[in-house]
Amino acid sequence: MNTRQRDEAYIAHTYKRFPVELVSGKGSLVYDENGKRYIDMGSGIAVTSFGISDDVWIGAVTAQLSKIQHTSNLYYSAPCAELAELLCKKTGMKKVFFSNSGAEANECAIKVAREYARRNLGEDHYKIITLEGSFHGRTVTTLSATGQERYHEKVRPRTPGFLHVKPGDEKGLSKLFETEKIAAVLVECIQGEGGVIELDAGFAKAAQDIAHENGALFMVDEVQTGNGRTGALYAYENFGLRPDVVTTAKGLAGGLPLGAALLSEKVENVLGYGDHGSTFGGNPVAAAGALSILKRLDPDFLSKVKEKGAFLRKKFEFASGIEAVSGIGLMLGLKTVKPAAEVVAAAMEKGVLCLTAKDKVRLLPALNIPDGLLAEAAEVIKEAAAL
Ligand SMILES: *Cc1c(COP(=O)(O)O)cnc(C)c1O
Numbered sequence: 241m242n243t244r245q246r247d248e249a250y251i252a253h254t255y256k257r258f259p260v261e262l263v264s265g266k267g268s269l270v271y272d273e274n275g276k277r278y279i280d281m282g283s284g285i286a287v288t289s290f291g292i293s294d295d296v297w298i299g300a301v302t303a304q305l306s307k308i309q310h311t312s313n314l315y316y317s318a319p320c321a322e323l324a325e326l327l328c329k330k331t332g333m334k335k336v337f338f339s340n341s342g343a344e345a346n347e348c349a350i351k352v353a354r355e356y357a358r359r360n361l362g363e364d365h366y367k368i369i370t371l372e373g374s375f376h377g378r379t380v381t382t383l384s385a386t387g388q389e390r391y392h393e394k395v396r397p398r399t400p401g402f403l404h405v406k407p408g409d410e411k412g413l414s415k416l417f418e419t420e421k422i423a424a425v426l427v428e429c430i431q432g433e434g435g436v437i438e439l440d441a442g443f444a445k446a447a448q449d450i451a452h453e454n455g456a457l458f459m460v461d462e463v464q465t466g467n468g469r470t471g472a473l474y475a476y477e478n479f480g481l482r483p484d485v486v487t488t489a490k491g492l493a494g495g496l497p498l499g500a501a502l503l504s505e506k507v508e509n510v511l512g513y514g515d516h517g518s519t520f521g522g523n524p525v526a527a528a529g530a531l532s533i534l535k536r537l538d539p540d541f542l543s544k545v546k547e548k549g550a551f552l553r554k555k556f557e558f559a560s561g562i563e564a565v566s567g568i569g570l571m572l573g574l575k576t577v578k579p580a581a582e583v584v585a586a587a588m589e590k591g592v593l594c595l596t597a598k599d600k601v602r603l604l605p606a607l608n609i610p611d612g613l614l615a616e617a618a619e620v621i622k623e624a625a626a627l
Contacts, residue, residue, distance in 0.1 A: 243273070258588060265292030268609040270593065278588070279617040281605045282595045286432075286464050286571070289491040289533050291606035297494045300532035304525050311524060313517060319527035326534050327502060330473055333486065334508040337501045338522030342463030342489035343377025345499035348516060349426065349485045350381060352503065353457050354401075356510045357423030361455050365421040371407045375433035376426065376461055385426065388434070407431070407439055410446045417454045424457035424485075425450070429475035432464035435598035436566045436573025444479045457507065459485040463499070464571070467491040468537045468607050471546030471569035478568060491607075494533040498526040537607075545569050545607050548614060552603065555618035561625040566600070570607060573600035576625045586624035592617045601625070 241249065243261050261273040268291050270280045290297055304319060311317045324336040337348045350368060357365040370376065374387040383395050387404040403420060405412040416422060425447050431437045448458040465475035466488035472478050474486060484506050489499035549569040556565050556574055564575040576583050580596040587594050595602040605614065
């Protein structure tokens with residue numbers, strides 16, 4: 241059996257895979273089982289922040305691998321502590337809880353919100369408002385938080401306590417605070433899975449204000465938008481927000497599983513000994529990888545991400561078959577006249593890997609993708625989208 245047949249035979253059929261087996265790569269180039277070259281415009285869904293097998297990252301990860309690969313959270317470990325310090329110093333947050341994924345980071349945020357509200361607002365304040373079209377993960381609870389009907393069908397019963405409003409519906413949000421007992425509002429600054437849709441900045445600020453006026457928390461899911469993706473360390477900075485909890489994962493460790501919930505002063509002590517945990521969370525190898533990524537996300541580098549984003553966006557403006565470009569920095573969505581899946585398939589044929597998000601072509605290249613490759617990929621995508 242070849243890989244494809246073995247996968248079909250033995251792996252649960254939850255993923256509809258592209259007909260490509262990726263075997264190796266370097267930077268923003270990846271190669272399939274036949275040696276065909278692709279420009280990677282998806283980064284494993286915003287994960288490989290500095291591309292495939294980045295040398296600095298490999299150095300950090302392998303150095304840690306040869307020291308100790310896992311400690312459990314029963315002991316102190318330097319990479320984990322240093323990473324938490326760096327995250328706090330760069331964001332002004334006060335504490336970090338490490339997990340392995342975005343869904344788990346959000347689970348932590350949800351626990352924090354419920355406990356904070358229980359202490360400060362009362363036993364029956366546990367509801368969390370999220371937005372229609374949002375995506376917060378695949379656990380039963382984070383699927384319940386997700387504001388998309390189609391994700392709710394397979395989780396019956398859903399975890400109770402989640403309410404959804406339309407992005408931009410400030411009145412609807414206010415109304416929920418009058419009629420329901422709310423613990424928190426949780427938003428993505430740019431809905432990723434939902435179709436690369438930016439939140440209206442005025443609404444985002446209003447949602448934060450309304451939450452705070454009611455003693456509730458304002459939490460931002462930066463699992464996809466975080467770690468330099470938008471040209472800011474975290475996307476909320478672009479919106480002038482001051483969230484009480486920030487969750488992140490995907491690009492944090494550059495390709496190793498690591499999630500984090502960043503806790504502000506208001507909530508830094510909500511979780512106490514034994515209240516939460518994870519066997520693998522904050523694994524030293526993943527943390528060493530994350531340190532090597534985060535240390536390079538300085539203002540200079542982030543401004544280059546912004547420039548690359550602007551450069552890429554410009555390529556698509558007024559292009560045939562592309563109706564609109566959405567997103568910020570290197571998180572872009574293309575509204576194409578042809579079905580997005582068709583454009584992605586045609587681009588793949590021509591050696592460029594892209595993603596879809598609802599009806600959009602979604603682009604999430606490595607943050608350090610060379611301008612030459614970016615231009616080459618843009619030409620291929622334009623050709624694939626052209627009428
Ligand atoms: C991908 C994603 C998640 C889920 O992350 P996992 O690591 O797959 O659990 C949650 N929220 C957002 C915004 C995401 O994009």
